[in-house]
Amino acid sequence: MSYILKGLIFRLAVLFAIFISYPLQAASDFPCVKEVCVGDGLDKLRAIDWHPVHYTQKRVERIRKDERARRAKTYRGFSRDGVPSYLIVRVFDNDLLDDMAGVKIACSPNALVGSFSSEGGHKTDVHVSLLPSNDADNMVWRVTSINRVYKGLESPSQRKQLHQELNARYGKHLNPKPGESGVLIVPMGKETTLSLHWVDVARNKNYGKHPQCEQSQNISID
Numbered sequence: 001m002s003y004i005l006k007g008l009i010f011r012l013a014v015l016f017a018i019f020i021s022y023p024l025q026a027a028s029d030f031p032c033v034k035e036v037c038v039g040d041g042l043d044k045l046r047a048i049d050w051h052p053v054h055y056t057q058k059r060v061e062r063i064r065k066d067e068r069a070r071r072a073k074t075y076r077g078f079s080r081d082g083v084p085s086y087l088i089v090r091v092f093d094n095d096l097l098d099d100m101a102g103v104k105i106a107c108s109p110n111a112l113v114g115s116f117s118s119e120g121g122h123k124t125d126v127h128v129s130l131l132p133s134n135d136a137d138n139m140v141w142r143v144t145s146i147n148r149v150y151k152g153l154e155s156p157s158q159r160k161q162l163h164q165e166l167n168a169r170y171g172k173h174l175n176p177k178p179g180e181s182g183v184l185i186v187p188m189g190k191e192t193t194l195s196l197h198w199v200d201v202a203r204n205k206n207y208g209k210h211p212q213c214e215q216s217q218n219i220s221i222d
Contacts, residue, residue, distance in 0.1 A: 031173045031183050031196040033146055035118065036126060038181055038198045040143045042097055045128070051115045053091040060085050076105040076212040087112070092128065106130040106139060107213035109204050124148045132206035139210075146196040153190050162192055170194075 030038040035048050060068065071090070072083040086096055087103070092114045100112070111127045118124055127145040153159045166185050167174065173183035173196075184195040208215070 030181055030198065031146075031170060033118065033124065033148060033194075033196070035116070035124070036143060036146065038143050038146060038196050042101055042128075042141050045114070045126075045143075046094070046097055048094075048116050050093040051117070052095070053086070053089075053093045053114070055086040055089040055091055057085065060088050063088065074106050074108045074110050075103060076107060076210065077103070100128075100141060103130060103141075104139060105210050105212055107208045107210065109207060111144060118148065122148050122150055132203060132209070137210065142198075144198045146194075148194045150192045150194070151190065153192065159187065159190075159192065163187065166192075166194060 032038070036044055063071075068088055071088050075083050075087055078084075084099065086092060086099075090110075090112050092100060092112045106129075109129070111129045113125055113127050115123060115125050125147045126143055128141050129144045130139050131142050131144075133140055150162055153162060163185065170183040170185070173181065174185070181196070181198050184193075184197070186193040186195065207213075
């Protein structure tokens with residue numbers, strides 16, 4: 001494992017530990033790229049030109065059978081036809097947003113990923129999750145992470161300029177106070193990765209409360 005990758009994992013772990021211990025800031029303070037913000041819902045995603053995704057049966061079958069079953073078990077409210085393939089493959093694009101709006105129940109943490117190219121041509125991956133809300137019967141889709149890769153930074157001056165601009169835009173998120181979402185800027189030679197994250201372990205503990213989710217049974221040792 002490279003030194004850079006180890007450093008990225010360490011910084012993610014630090015952010016993760018911060019999120020475990022404290023509530024998050026107001027949604028208006030979540031970090032954004034030009035097209036989308038962490039915390040946005042499906043309506044904001046409709047304006048983006050997402051790369052088409054492929055979720056054929058052949059791609060589904062590449063996933064281990066037990067993992068397919070586990071992913072399918074996450075979602076409830078489907079007929080005998082079963083959980084749609086894109087939820088098993090964990091992808092989305094423009095054609096799937098309407099279908100996603102009809103998915104109302106997730107019994108465990110989940111995420112789908114969609115990709116688009118920014119105005120400047122930078123590949124951007126966006127993860128969305130069906131999250132618990134105060135009302136167990138009404139879950140909501142929200143953006144939980146945004147990752148953008150800046151490639152082709154041939155000269156040190158280009159890399160310096162990019163890092164200066166990213167630091168100027170995201171400076172207040174780079175060293176988050178307890179309870180705030182964070183941003184990572186990770187230089188990797190001629191590439192730089194920008195990662196915006198929303199982690200909330202306390203929220204994840206609220207999965208499984210919908211009546212259609214399997215309820216864990218208390219076991220008596222007496």
